[in-house]
Amino acid sequence: MINEAKIKIENLNLFIGNNHILKDINVKIPEKKLTVILGPSGCGKTTLLKSLNRLTDLYPEIKIQGKIFNGDEDILHPKTEITELRKKMGLLAQTPYPLPMNIYDNITYGLRISGRRKKRFLNKRVEYYLRQVSLWDEVKDRLKDPASALSIGQQQRLCLARGLSVDPDILLADEPTSALDPISSREIEELFVKLKQRYTIVMVTHILRQAKRVADYVIFMYLGEIIEHGPAEQIFEHPKNALTKSYIQGTYS
Amino acid sequence: MNRQLLKKSEELFYRVLMIISTAIIIIALLAIIISILVKGLPSLSWSMITQIPKGGYYFGKEGGILNAIIGSLYLSGGATLLALGVSLPLALYMNVHKLKQKNVVNIIRFFLDLLWGVPSIVYGAFGFTLMVLLGLRTSLLAGILTVTLFIIPIMVRSMDEVLKTVPRGLLESAFSLGSTRSETAFRVMLRQCIPGIITAILLAFGRAIGDAAAVLFTAGYTDYIPTSLSQPTATLPLSVFFQLSSPIPEVQNRAYASAVVLTVIVLIISIASRGFSIKYQKNRIK
Numbered sequence: 001m002i003n004e005a006k007i008k009i010e011n012l013n014l015f016i017g018n019n020h021i022l023k024d025i026n027v028k029i030p031e032k033k034l035t036v037i038l039g040p041s042g043c044g045k046t047t048l049l050k051s052l053n054r055l056t057d058l059y060p061e062i063k064i065q066g067k068i069f070n071g072d073e074d075i076l077h078p079k080t081e082i083t084e085l086r087k088k089m090g091l092l093a094q095t096p097y098p099l100p101m102n103i104y105d106n107i108t109y110g111l112r113i114s115g116r117r118k119k120r121f122l123n124k125r126v127e128y129y130l131r132q133v134s135l136w137d138e139v140k141d142r143l144k145d146p147a148s149a150l151s152i153g154q155q156q157r158l159c160l161a162r163g164l165s166v167d168p169d170i171l172l173a174d175e176p177t178s179a180l181d182p183i184s185s186r187e188i189e190e191l192f193v194k195l196k197q198r199y200t201i202v203m204v205t206h207i208l209r210q211a212k213r214v215a216d217y218v219i220f221m222y223l224g225e226i227i228e229h230g231p232a233e234q235i236f237e238h239p240k241n242a243l244t245k246s247y248i249q250g251t252y253s
Numbered sequence: 254m255n256r257q258l259l260k261k262s263e264e265l266f267y268r269v270l271m272i273i274s275t276a277i278i279i280i281a282l283l284a285i286i287i288s289i290l291v292k293g294l295p296s297l298s299w300s301m302i303t304q305i306p307k308g309g310y311y312f313g314k315e316g317g318i319l320n321a322i323i324g325s326l327y328l329s330g331g332a333t334l335l336a337l338g339v340s341l342p343l344a345l346y347m348n349v350h351k352l353k354q355k356n357v358v359n360i361i362r363f364f365l366d367l368l369w370g371v372p373s374i375v376y377g378a379f380g381f382t383l384m385v386l387l388g389l390r391t392s393l394l395a396g397i398l399t400v401t402l403f404i405i406p407i408m409v410r411s412m413d414e415v416l417k418t419v420p421r422g423l424l425e426s427a428f429s430l431g432s433t434r435s436e437t438a439f440r441v442m443l444r445q446c447i448p449g450i451i452t453a454i455l456l457a458f459g460r461a462i463g464d465a466a467a468v469l470f471t472a473g474y475t476d477y478i479p480t481s482l483s484q485p486t487a488t489l490p491l492s493v494f495f496q497l498s499s500p501i502p503e504v505q506n507r508a509y510a511s512a513v514v515l516t517v518i519v520l521i522i523s524i525a526s527r528g529f530s531i532k533y534q535k536n537r538i539k
Contacts, residue, residue: 050425053429055425055428055429057353058352058353058421058424058425058428059353060352060353060354060355083431083432083433086428086429086430087430087431089429090429091425091426091429093422093425094422095422097420097422097423097425097426098426099426099427099441099444099538100423100441100444100537100538101444101536102536109430109440110430110431113430113431113432113433113436113440114431146535146536147536147538148535148536148537148538149535159426162430163429163430166431172429
């Protein structure tokens, strides 16, 4: 059974220069479920994800039309308070980018820019979020070390904790395991499965097996279009579209 | 000729070319340093760097160049601080706030590059016109203002080149946490780029302290250490110039000694800032 829609995308079209990257995207993303955007590389998955928290604003070549709603809030409306909107969405990128500061400050950064300064409060939050991503025991004795000194898998978990620290209700993940070794990947996946009870998670991946392991809801994209979307078991067991079928059976080349 | 041989000789040709170029640079640097040391060191004495010129100094009598040392430090220190106040915000603005308006940024870059190319004597002449307009006399203040204008393009563009290299993913991370543009600029970009920014400041300081033409009409020259912004001031490059144009060999040698002082100042600041940037390097994200 699928919960109520959290994010609604209506007639979304996106152009980079003269290239039509996203074509007539219409889809609803269910609340407190893990939605996977699946598809081969270069089909616009990442671009779709980045338009959800308007990171597309940072690219001069991008033109965007259509509507995206987070609840009732019109995300793409120019008057929408963009910083507030982004705080509601944690982002996990392909390669982890910790902030250029120590581990402790990485977690407290989001809180500090929201005006939370009390030392005791911050200390508690740091421990809480690092425990959430099972990083606390690994780093509790070196919180003042630069984040860049962590292994890449640890960095990715740190980035997840940092994303959680601003108390979002949506998590966006752009191929979050593609730079990681198999063990770190598994850790991230397990965290996502744990977190999806409390957060609406949208994850981009081109790894079919990963999608099968974690997804509740699947959006299959190909060349900028949504080919098919629906609950995971329906897409994986009984895909309607021939293209989806071939991708899922692995005969796509 | 067979292909293998051709490739090998091509390889050899470029290797020799590179070795020669490297050698030219190193030899030129060594030649400069050695020549000023050989000519300057014998005349360099403690009194020379602790005293101001006494009567007849420029004819080979007692005194030193403390007036020029202090004057140069005041002038380039002041100009570097002022220029920093303009350059850092501008460089950050170009790379964070104006991300979306590439055209605007490219126009700013174009003008800065033009300004970088303007010879310093032109800045000196412009500074002089400005002084007349504002009713200023040759003074430390006028010198500082002129040199500030002269080093701003250097500082902004050097910082700009450093800020440009910040990975897009780091910016996206900062924005995703709900940072405003200014928070991203000052809390994330600045920290990431501290080593490069220090280098940019140093580069500008080096140009400021080493330039004679921009201060010739604006800061003037005096045998005394300035005690206020409205007094004229001596500078090391001009001190080198005046002593070198003397017909007396002793005074000429003192010019080289002054050049040694100038070089040592730049060297000390260079080493100090290097240490400083290594200290802040540790948080940098690769």
